[in-house]
Amino acid sequence: MAKIIIKTVARPMSNNPEDIIRYICIEFGFSSGLDEDKSVEKILEELAEAARDSRGLTSSELQKDKELARSTVIYHLNRFIDSGLVVKQGRQYYLRAMELSKAIEEIEYDLEKELKKMIDTAREFDKEMSTRLKAQR
Numbered sequence: 001m002a003k004i005i006i007k008t009v010a011r012p013m014s015n016n017p018e019d020i021i022r023y024i025c026i027e028f029g030f031s032s033g034l035d036e037d038k039s040v041e042k043i044l045e046e047l048a049e050a051a052r053d054s055r056g057l058t059s060s061e062l063q064k065d066k067e068l069a070r071s072t073v074i075y076h077l078n079r080f081i082d083s084g085l086v087v088k089q090g091r092q093y094y095l096r097a098m099e100l101s102k103a104i105e106e107i108e109y110d111l112e113k114e115l116k117k118m119i120d121t122a123r124e125f126d127k128e129m130s131t132r133l134k135a136q137r
Contacts, residue, residue, distance in 0.1 A: 009033070021045045024100070028083055030076070039068050040076045047086060047095045051103075056092030084110060 012019035021041045025031035030040045063073045080086035084107045096103040
């Protein structure tokens with residue numbers, strides 16, 4: 001079961017890709033925005049760049065040129081997987097869609113589908129409770 005934390009954060013004033021990735025990482029709860037090394041943002045940006053070429057990346061490739069332990073990279077990747085933004089196939093990690101916006105739209109679709117199931121279940125509960133109350137009268 002994925003847990004997504006959405007925070008209310010002002011949208012960046014610029015269209016600078018680094019600012020937008022930081023914004024998305026803060027919104028999803030991956031980053032506080034105060035992280036000095038910005039490792040989680042760099043990892044997500046690299047995955048988004050690879051997705052445009054329909055490529056996945058290994059944790060070793062994502063660790064390259066960063067002063068991060070591989071375990072830290074895998075920790076961030078698992079958080080992306082838990083949120084639904086990233087999928088793993090074999091040793092490769094892929095952004096869920098070829099574009100970050102599409103990946104978020106797919107998460108939106110999943111959320112709507114799950115909320116619909118919850119609403120339908122709650123309606124069944126309401127109906128059953130109403131029937132029970134009528135029978136008690």
